[in-house]
Amino acid sequence: MLHTLLTAFALVLIIEGIGPMLFPNKWRNYLQQMVEQPVNQLRSIGGTLVTIGLVSLFFLI
Structure with missing residues (x-):
């Protein structure tokens, strides 16, 4: 592991x-x-990427 x-x-x-x-x-x-991007937009982008990664990981395992 x-x-x-x-x-x-x-x-x-x-x-x-x-x-x-x-x-x-x-x-x-x-x-x-x-x-130069607003903090809220960066937070949304980061959350979206984490969600996509978690969903992808769920389907790969």
Whole structure:
């Protein structure tokens, strides 16, 4: 179980690192746009992503 969680975490780090590694200028512009968004909109986006992830995980297990 621990091995699976660590593998999943490693994959998340790899996937999240691809953007800044390959497209640093676009990544910086993206982050600047994120900073300018209202907090409630960011919270809604985060909640939606978590919900999609949980539903996907439910169907995969």
